[in-house]
Amino acid sequence: MPAPAATYERVVYKNPSKYHYMKVCLEFQDCGVGLNAAQFKQLLISAVKDLFGEVDAALPLDILTYEEKTLSAILRICSSGLVKLWSSLTLLGSYKGKKCAFRVSQVSPFLLALSGNSRELVLD
Amino acid sequence: MVRFKHRYLLCELVSDDPRCRLSLDDRVLSSLVRDTIARVHGTFGAAACSIGFAVRYLNAYTGIVLLRCRKEFYQLVWSALPFITYLENKGHRYPCFFNTLHVGGTIRTCQKFLIQYNRRQLLILLQNCTDEGEREAIQKSVTRSCLLEEEEESGEEAAEAME
Numbered sequence: 001m002p003a004p005a006a007t008y009e010r011v012v013y014k015n016p017s018k019y020h021y022m023k024v025c026l027e028f029q030d031c032g033v034g035l036n037a038a039q040f041k042q043l044l045i046s047a048v049k050d051l052f053g054e055v056d057a058a059l060p061l062d063i064l065t066y067e068e069k070t071l072s073a074i075l076r077i078c079s080s081g082l083v084k085l086w087s088s089l090t091l092l093g094s095y096k097g098k099k100c101a102f103r104v105s106q107v108s109p110f111l112l113a114l115s116g117n118s119r120e121l122v123l124d
Numbered sequence: 125m126v127r128f129k130h131r132y133l134l135c136e137l138v139s140d141d142p143r144c145r146l147s148l149d150d151r152v153l154s155s156l157v158r159d160t161i162a163r164v165h166g167t168f169g170a171a172a173c174s175i176g177f178a179v180r181y182l183n184a185y186t187g188i189v190l191l192r193c194r195k196e197f198y199q200l201v202w203s204a205l206p207f208i209t210y211l212e213n214k215g216h217r218y219p220c221f222f223n224t225l226h227v228g229g230t231i232r233t234c235q236k237f238l239i240q241y242n243r244r245q246l247l248i249l250l251q252n253c254t255d256e257g258e259r260e261a262i263q264k265s266v267t268r269s270c271l272l273e274e275e276e277e278s279g280e281e282a283a284e285a286m287e
Contacts (some may be wrong), residue, residue: 053169
């Protein structure tokens with residue numbers, strides 16, 4: 001007996017999230033360098049401006065949280081600018097003559113996903 | 125077919141100062157456009173646009189410029205043109221701006237467009253001119269260009285009839 005024709009419904013869920021969230025940490029080669037939030041944002045914008053010019057330096061980039069002690073931050077960028085921001089963070093080499101590097105620990109289109117990180121999970 | 129495809133941007137240099145157009149030089153213009161792309165689109169834009177970039181045609185009297193760039197990056201060049209606000213030559217700075225008239229895939233299409241555009245501009249000039257001597261000169265050029273247009277059309281028809 002032939003199987004009855006099944007009806008299929010395909011649901012395509014294109015990511016509607018307009019923003020992407022990145023958790024980044026800035027590491028310096030020598031210790032003892034501090035930046036406040038404004039200087040950190042200035043550094044990010046100048047990195048994008050070097051690589052992609054003034055047009056992309058004006059992308060709406062927000063720093064949602066910033067910790068001065070660990071130099072880590074959560075950034076929010078619109079989804080079309082994620083690749084540009086990430087590549088300019090990768091290519092940033094120095095701040096005021098001191099060598100530094102950005103470490104990107106998490107990227108997600110949902111902010112809630114950044115609250116837990118299985119790499120830093122401590123099991124009792 | 126494997127070949128590098130280009131886009132040709134036909135632009136017009138508009139300026140208040142009449143000396144601005146006369147000081148147009150292809151090297152000056154090329155460096156100006158490259159600097160503007162580097163400022164607006166950064167290192168990435170400067171590198172991407174400078175591979176196939178060239179100034180193909182330059183007319184100092186009418187201020188018409190034909191720029192060539194690669195097809196993949198022509199939008200970067202096109203979007204950087206409005207950011208050019210002055211032309212610098214020998215220490216003199218002339219405020220000006222670039223008006224993009226046509227984007228074509230080949231020089232021939234840009235040339236066809238330029239011929240039609242110049243004909244229309246002649247008619248506009250005829251309406252706006254005030255001096256009698258100028259008026260006669262422009263009318264003569266308009267009739268000459270109309271005769272040329274008819275010759276071209278009849279030439280094309282004859283070629284089609286022969287095929």
